[in-house]
């Protein structure tokens with residue numbers, strides 16, 4: 001049923017739980033898995049060398065939690081790809097889902113945000129609201 005699953009990762013516990021479920025679904029459906037991590041844009045007015053230092057730190061952080069996620073996925077029968085994008089996470093997720101023709105988005109209900117009382121974070125809310133394909137939100 002699903003052939004191309006998008007997994008949104010931000011290094012949070014919820015996203016790790018989402019990764020376990022996405023991996024299981026990819027195995028059941030013999031689907032490929034596309035990991036997406038978005039990082040905040042670095043303001044150009046910071047100037048050099050600050051701009052590059054902060055950009056490198058953001059990319060390193062994204063690479064670190066992508067690598068951690070890849071480790072816990074286990075064997076996936078289809079292709080596994082990762083994309084690191086700059087910009088608001090929900091927009092990056094929706095953009096990749098559309099351009100790469102993903103047929104399922106898997107993400108955590110919450111992420112690294114501090115307002116833990118809310119059921120859904122702002123990014124999962126936006127994705128559920130605007131996605132053209134099914135969205136699986138992992139609590």
Ligand SMILES: Nc1ncnc2c1ncn2[C@@H]1O[C@H](COP(=O)(O)OP(=O)(O)OP(=O)(O)O)[C@@H](O)[C@H]1O
Pocket residue numbers: 008009010012014015018036037038039089106107108109110111112113114115120121122123124125
């Ligand atoms: N930068 C990101 N890149 C990729 N996926 C993300 C990113 N941020 C969040 N997500 C995905 O969205 C899910 C929900 O996170 P969200 O950001 O909506 O909640 P939050 O961090 O608790 O709240 P908020 O960001 O609104 O303060 C995460 O579990 C993850 O799957």
Ligand SMILES: [Mg+2]
Pocket residue numbers: 111112113121123
């Ligand atoms: Mg967040």
